[in-house]
Amino acid sequence: MLQEMTPFFAPLLFLLGAVVGSFLNVCIARLPSGKSVVFPSSHCPVCQKPIRWFDNIPLFSYCLLGAKCRDCKTRISIRYFLVEFLTALMFLGTFYLLGLAPILFPVLVWEGLLIVATFVDFEHRIIPDELSLWGIPAGILLSFLLPGLQLDRAMAGPVVGWAVSLLLVSFCALLMLSSAWMKRRSLSIEERRILLGGYGVVLLQYGILFLASWDQTRADAWSSLAASLEGGVIGGAALLALGLLGEVLIRKRIVTPFDLETITGEKDRLFKALQSAGYLDEGGEVQKKFSLLKKAQDLELPPEWGEIREKIYEVIVSCVDGGVMGGGDVKLMALVGVFIGWELALLAIIIAPFLGAPVGIIEKIRTKSSALAFGPYLAMGSLIAFFWGHQIIRSYMGLFPNL
Ligand SMILES: [Zn+2]
Incomplete structure (x- = not known):
């Protein structure tokens, strides 16, 4: 009986996946900055104009609009299409593998969570706490x-x-x-x-x-x-x-000259500067003086390194608690x-x-x-x-x- 229903349910699962994918896109765009995924309704991130319902149809609208905002013509990231398509394919594939089993619903929910985690992590290197x-x-x-x-x-x-x-x-x-x-x-x-x-x-x-x-x-x-x-x-x-x-x-917890080379293109001078300023010891271990800093601006450095303060700070932080x-x-x-x-x-x-x-x-x-x-x-x-x-x-x- 259920076997005979497959041709009927397969396209439905694909469509459901595309619609869910469209919602996952909202989560991917908003969760990292702590915004609500429910309110306000979708709008262009550049011109802030709300997206009309007929421009918000999964998969189709992206193609019809030529990947551009209708109002300001800003390019829309391919991610929107990819996530909708991927979710649709995954829902369809899951239906083929599991059939119309009772556990189909929880598995689809789980896959949605994984998709959001994946795309946010790729872009921002974080996984939003809201997911767990x-x-x-x-x-x-x-x-x-x-x-x-x-x-x-x-x-x-x-x-x-x-x-x-x-x-x-x-x-x-x-x-x-x-x-x-x-x-x-x-x-x-x-x-x-x-x-x-x-x-x-x-x-x-x-x-x-x-x-x-x-x-x-x-x-x-x-x-x-x-x-x-x-x-x-x-x-x-x-x-x-x-x-x-x-x-x-x-x-x-050690910063090596190699870590610093990735930002300055040269190994030793910056490393020595950080040592003499008391941020690193001889072995490159991060010192208390650095741990007490709250932001990059407080890093006391020779003027030639002042411009790349942010980057230096980032590298040291990533070595400490990465x-x-x-x-x-x-x-x-x-x-x-x-x-x-x-x-x-x-x-x-x-x-x-x-x-x-x-x-x-x-x-x-x-x-x-x-x-x-x-x-x-x-x-x-x-x-x-x-x-x-x-x-x-x-x-x-x-x-x-x-x-
Ligand atoms: Zn726009």
């Missing part, structure tokens, strides 16, 4: 209402997931303590909050697992809820652990985990560097910058893990027939 703020509770709620979302894809039982959550949060605690000890400071308020929150959710999972064994009629819903929470904690904690490991092992992984990626993987469970979230983290590495290498050669937006690759890795994760794991295990 709304997405994580949504994923948890949807897992409770539609247990298939978690249980159809879970490989290990929920108790294993609980044990892994506890281990990973404890591992993060250990890394935070070592990092704090190495820098001779106590845990920051943020670190304390993260650990408290992590252990809190692990405790909550324990309670829900208990409920699952006690309330047999809703056992599936409770197990799925626990699995969703486990996915969130493990996805986030795994990425946090990677970042902390980088901090402990690599200790990237770390290996941004906090946005941690929240993104927590968001992924609550939708697809911990096993597939971990697989996504393993896949992502393979997708990002080729681009990272090209960028490194092109711009000599090693800062790479990792979010888009995590998002792509998550989609691959969700749809083909089981096949990937099975064929990988097939390489070791003796196990």
Whole structure:
């Protein structure tokens, strides 16, 4: 029956994707600057004239207007078309892969969140907090209402997931303590909050697992809820652990002459100037004098470097707190985990560097910058893990027939 309905639903899913993509465009344009995505209605960013309803039709209007604003003829970014087209294709593809399953709706919501994260991260190198703020509770709620979302894809039982959550949060605690000890400071308020929150959710999972064994009629819903929470904690904690490991092992609080060469074109003179001004020590480690600065203008530099103050400041800040992984990626993987469970979230983290590495290498050669937006690759890795994760794991295990 449903099989016969496919020709009817396929174009609808494509259209739905285009319309949703049009809304995602608004989110991508407005979330990074903290504007509301609902009000005011769409308007041209240059001439501020509102966009007429017939100029706001997904896919078509972009082509009809020739990628220009009707009023001021300013070019409209190709991103608007790309996002609408990509969302439409993804919705259609998801429909073909899942069919008209109950979990189709949560998966489409999840894909929308990933698309916004991807495009904002590409452009601004941040992932807006609003995505995880709304997405994580949504994923948890949807897992409770539609247990298939978690249980159809879970490989290990929920108790294993609980044990892994506890281990990973404890591992993060250990890394935070070592990092704090190495820098001779106590845990920051943020670190304390993260650990408290992590252990809190692990405790909550324990309670829900208990409920699952006690309330047999809703056992599936409770197990799925626990699995969703486990996915969130493990996805986030795994990425946090990677970042902390980088901090402990690599200790990237050091500015090298090479970092400065990317802005000035020469290595040593600026490095020496920063050392003699007391911002860096002999090894390039950032000194307290710099850490106390609030903005680039306060950087006291010889006049010849005054013009590029902003850039110098930016580079030093990125060396100090850039770390290996941004906090946005941690929240993104927590968001992924609550939708697809911990096993597939971990697989996504393993896949992502393979997708990002080729681009990272090209960028490194092109711009000599090693800062790479990792979010888009995590998002792509998550989609691959969700749809083909089981096949990937099975064929990988097939390489070791003796196990
Ligand atoms: Zn305009």
